Amino acid sequence: MPNLTDDIVHWAEQASADAGRVTVEPDLRELGGVVRIGDGVAIVDGLPTARQDEMLRFAGGGLGMAVTLDPGRIGVVMLSPWDGIAAGSRVERSGDVVRVPVGDALLGRVIDPLGRPLDTLAAPLCHRTEPVERPALAIVDRDLVSRPLATGITAIDAMIPIGRGQRELIIGDRKTGKTAIAADAVINQKTSDVVCVWAAIGQRTSSVNRLIDAITRHGPRERTIFVVAEASGPPGLAWLAPYAACTMAEYFSEQGRDVLLVIDDLTRHAATHREVSLLLRRPPGREAYPGDIFYAQSRLLERGARRAASLGGGSLTILPIAETQGGNLTAYIPTNLISITDGQIILDPKLFYEGQKPAVNVGLSVSRVGAKAQPPILQRLAGSLRLDYAQFLELEVFTRFGAMADEHTRRVVEHGRRIRSLLIQGNTQVRPLAEQVAGLLALGENLLDPLPPAAVLAFKDGLAAWLAGECSDLVGRLEAEGDLDSAACSDLVARLKRFVAGLPS
Ligand SMILES: Nc1ncnc2c1ncn2[C@@H]1O[C@H](COP(=O)(O)OP(=O)(O)O)[C@@H](O)[C@H]1O
Ligand SMILES: [Mg+2]
Known part of the structure; x- marks a missing residue:
């Protein structure tokens, strides 16, 4: 009969030796709670070390992004539906800023700003994620814009030429053909190797579907990513869309490729920014926009660049769209955008109604860098x-x-x-x-x-x-x-x- 006592003694010795090696550390986690939630924003307390732009997880699977950090109170924009979350619900830090998947798997897909599929296919299989907010390239890392980005529209290619790496604003009243011009620019890449990324912000689902259909039929659908933030979705997603789309586009330009990013449109993005800021009780400024609206848009558009040859020589061309009211180019957002970009294509409703389409106002439109890139x-x-x-x-x-x-x-x-x-x-x-x-x-x-x-x-x-x-x-x-x-x-x-x-x- 085996000596039971010896066995027990041996097991006890072993266990105490193991115990000596195991280091048990306390699992310290901050647990926050929702103070108030509604209209797509939440106020959260109890997360003293949360960072700017950090992804926060709500009980029940909700996601939010920390946008204002006041002592003891964090302002969060919701990136997912918030029904089921109420005052007192738990919130945890994710420990990381908001990131989106990047990679070839996104090409040809229709996704939301967090990279989740909106088409009928499975989630795109990406092996990398990148933060949505990234610093723009330093000046020494940039090269001059020297190659054309043909839009296939004679009025633009001849008189307001766009170069690869340029930021050219398309601006005009509603229904003057702004989206149509950007869509044609994408369609014309059918015969080039430019990767296209289209960020649709707060547009009607029917118009987005029409656009996707047009690009599928006439353009390089297999080389285009559609990042769609629907008007009915959480405002946080609409707010995030251009930054997320820009990160997805940068992945390709970092690989030395030429990328065209269309943002349709930045007026709606500014309105979302204003809405979120007012709900978070930030002080309103001119036209009730918060003081940082210029920074919000300039840090985005500054990411458009032609990369130096030592960095692969890729480029990110951005065509942001802005909508004016009554042709007023001197309103706050239009003037901001005009000053940030390298030129603007101004559309005139009068020309449009006269049948002069595309309704480009040739006299007022300019391209500040594209002429150097124009085919001789x-x-x-x-x-x-x-x-x-x-x-x-x-x-x-x-x-x-x-x-x-x-x-x-x-x-x-x-x-x-x-x-x-x-x-x-x-x-x-x-x-x-x-x-x-x-x-x-x-x-x-x-x-x-x-x-x-x-x-x-x-x-x-x-x-x-x-x-x-x-x-x-x-x-x-x-x-x-x-x-x-x-x-x-x-x-x-x-x-x-x-x-x-x-x-x-
Ligand atoms: N060059 C064009 N030729 C004919 N119709 C056009 C042209 N450009 C735009 N349109 C039509 O005008 C309407 C408004 O265009 P859209 O691009 O949606 O305007 P916006 O984006 O400025 O609101 C659409 O029905 C579109 O088909
Ligand atoms: Mg439009």
Whole structure:
């Protein structure tokens, strides 16, 4: 019979030796409690070491982000529905700032700002997360904007060119085609390798669906991420959306790729920021926006940059959209955004109702850095275009009243009408470089001036097919080099003359 006593003694010795090795530490955790909750924000107490932007977990699985840290009280914006959470509910720190998944798995997906799927597919499998708030690149880590980002819209590519790494504001009243321009810019990346990220903030679900549908049908859907914060969702998600989308976009630019980020729109984002701030009892400033609204938007847009070659040379181009009321560009948010960005595309409701779409106000719109990145041939052709068009707009007012016009004025106006006609471009009908160059060459050589309006339309409609059929050699050269020498230009003009002569008059 085994010696039971010995066994017990042996086991006891073993256990006491193990116990000597095991270090039992107290599990210290701060437990906070909800003081007040409602309208998408909560006041929490009892978390003395919580950090700015920290993710907080509520009992029952709710998520929130710490945005104001006052002694003994934390202001939290909710990132999930808050029903079921009440005063007294428990809150715990997560120990980390709010992060979002980043990676190739997000491409082609429709997700919410925390990376959760909104399409019918499984959650995207990402191996990395990054904080939503990240510092912008230092100046020495940036390079000059030197490569074009073609939007496929002649009025923009020729006269308000955008470069990769630029921040260009699209601004105008509601229903003037702001979203349509940004969508076309994304659709035009079908033929490039630019990764696109679209942040839709507080838009109607039907409009977001229409946009996704258009990009799926005409654009690079497989290379686009849609980050959607619905109008009906928690305000915290709408607030987070542009930062989250920017982090997702930066992942690709850090890998040396060119990325286009559209933020539709920052006016709504500012309104959400104001709503959250007022609910958290921060002091209101001008137009009731809190004092940090400029910082909130500038730190976001500063993240748009062309990275230095030593950092991979990628770029993050940002097209933020802003909505004005009654065309008032001097309101608080529009002026802020205009001062932060590298230029603005201003849309004019009057032009839109007259049928001049895209309704870009060429006189007021500017691009402060894009001209250096413009393909050289467009640069040459666009110089006279801007001038001719501006002259026309000035003179047209007089001719409208039937005033007598001399021969020179008449010619300027007739030429201007051809320019205007050529600049009209339908939704999703993006034009490759060759088509833009051929159109501008025909204008510059006054080939369209003798044509009646119907023939100008026939020219526009038939140009793409004609180029593909008759000029594939020149189109290939143009695409490869972004330029044509003068001999090739003359060749193209001669061919265009034959094309124009064959148009029905
Ligand atoms: N270039 C265009 N040609 C024809 N229709 C357009 C064009 N741009 C926009 N639209 C139409 O105008 C409407 C408003 O455009 P949208 O981009 O949604 O405006 P916003 O974003 O400024 O409110 C849409 O129905 C759109 O299809
Ligand atoms: Mg819109």
